[in-house]
């Protein structure tokens with residue numbers, strides 16, 4: 163299991179310090195929630211802020227675009243240092259083209275689905291993605307309650323990936339993830355967990371990471387070492 167802490171819940175006034183603290187705590191991925199005030203009601207940071215902080219960190223930048231027409235900004239986020247770029251299936255008209263373009267730019271490509279979006283939206287793009295992100299809350303805000311319908315969707319997604327010969331595709335769950343639901347999420351097939359409020363509200367970060375890792379291992383699918391391999 164890879165833990166990708168969401169900076170949405172971090173103190174924006176000291177992001178550089180937080181990135182350094184996450185690094186020394188043993189975290190390897192960090193999740194950036196980019197919001198445009200259209201696809202979701204909220205607004206956050208964009209490519210300029212990420213680019214500035216790229217200089218301060220060698221963490222793996224996992225960038226979640228909650229913006230309309232993300233295809234307009236792919237090169238900007240590549241230049242900003244994104245390594246995994248995730249677009250919403252609901253936000254881009256030509257999804258396959260967008261995903262292929264992300265890879266062409268040298269980034270890993272991810273596709274996100276809102277809770278109400280069916281898995282069938284992915285049927286013809288499974289070969290174009292390195293990660294599928296299942297939203298377990300409606301996107302836009304941190305600190306929302308996890309939607310239990312995510313478990314069945316996760317299991318179905320895993321079966322779909324296995325049937326398509328894409329078992330190695332990462333599966334990320336985002337929204338309301340905490341230490342308590344981690345074992346069930348990992349057992350249902352999640353390989354990357356995003357945590358915002360549950361992670362940042364309880365420092366020290368090394369201890370939080372340990373709590374999530376231990377919970378994931380208790381699901382019987384602990385895969386220690388996967389982080390380093392994936393980042394390499």
Ligand code: DX5
Pocket residue numbers: 168170171193195226299300301302303304305306336337338339356357358359360
């Ligand atoms: C929600 C974002 C999430 C959010 C998760 O729109 O995509 O990444 O930061 O926050 P928590 O873990 O607090 O639900």
Ligand code: ZN
Pocket residue numbers: 168193194195226336356
């Ligand atoms: Zn997110």
